[in-house]
Amino acid sequence: MLNDWLFIGLFFLIVAIFPGAPILIAGLLAPKRTTPAKTQTYECGMETVGDTWIQFKVQYYVFALTFLVFDVELVFLFPWAVAFDKLPLVGVISGIVFILVLFGELLAAWRKGVLEWV
């Protein structure tokens, strides 16, 4: 049990080496001749106008919020699914009610027009 997590911990420690080392080696091999024109921000043949970190469309935020509701609730379903064969019928029914509430949320969001791209 602990050994399983030891492997993942070690993997987390060394995993950055695999992409990191080639990037470093390539940095040593590659030429470095920067000119002001070269490092300009790319913008289809023109100079960038104004701030690059612009405001984003509010619709993205709405979708992110909808996702958050679903994702948090879905995590609670995993223990239910794992212990499924030991659950009595009442436990299964209450799990299904929980999923139906999720479904209701989806329908409510749908009717409110949250899921429309405007």
Place this chain on the structure above:
Amino acid sequence: MEFLRDPITFIGNWLEGLLLGWNIAPGVASALVQLLGAFVVGTFSLALVIFTIWMERKIYARIQDRLGPNRVGPWGIFQTFPDMIKIFTKEYITPDGADKVVYNLAPILTVSAVILLWAVIPFAPKVVGTDVNVGVLYIVAIGAIGTLGIIMAGWSSNNKYALFGAFRTVSQMVSYEVPMVLALLVPVLLGHTMGINSLVQAQSVWFVVLSPLAALLFFLSSQAEIGRAPFDLLEAESELVAGYQTEYSGLKFGMFYVGEFLHAFTISALTASIFLGGWRGPWAEQLPILGVAYFFVKTFVVYFLVIVLRITMPRLRIDQMLNFNWKFLTPIALVLLIVTALVEKILQLLGQDSVLLRISVHLGMNLLIIWGTVEILRRMARKERQRVGEPRPVAIAPQTPASD
């Protein structure tokens, strides 16, 4: 003989014995072996990319009626090596005003997240990095790190196109996680476990037979998670130059490329493990090396499907992409989960544990849901056609008054 049957476990045991022989504490010895194992898994997955890039280019070319790479080595199989040498000698260009730390961290994070997934993928009964008891949750969590890497790349580049790519990542990758997690709940429910290797062991009947709809949902939503055609909105060339990777050059760009290809292959491996029985097959328990072969055959079949899907489908528009997720995949996944739970519990309460009955009931319910969905879609399409069929307001030439 023992070596031929199961070389990887054999080498592991031999190494641990060797280290113990050098009077190293048992805990440290096993940690060292595990460290080496992690290193081997990571290197192996990166080396696989060299092959999958060639394979993908070749199939891509064949479908487009071209020859594809055919100069370097037999059938152009070594084409990737000159490409790698070329990209290694390309200059890194960091754009003005980029957030340097985040900018350099993004490609590393993207590739690392994909390699980390290989820790839980079982190649054979015992040849597995680790079988953590929350494997499915681990996959979902690590997938989110990959998304984070792409958002970081888009934000830190100080480029409007890159930022747009990052925005789209938020809405796309994040949205498609919902049906993916829901589809993953079905095998967890059928197998009563969350570990990937335990799930493979639970598949005396492949889950794709028990629940083809869940396999389809997982496959489709994971295509969006990979972020390639038909869901490649985050790097749509004709709209966003190159999306989040616009300002990257040299091997930093190459790493995004590697990450994408490796992710596609990893998702194929996961689909093969969770739904197609992974290493399961005749005599796989006795001969682990045979299990590895089964695993790779299944993975490459799924990977072939992924490539064909990428080549033959046009890119979706962003509203179509979101509609497909929220109004199609997510409701179906929720209905499927409810139906599967009810059927499984009722069968258990009735004391029916005949495999054939279980398969036929589950399969029947899945087909019923598919039929219902298709029927609803047909009704909607008919309504849509009728709406279009109504006379549209058109400019009519003014009637000339009757001359008299």
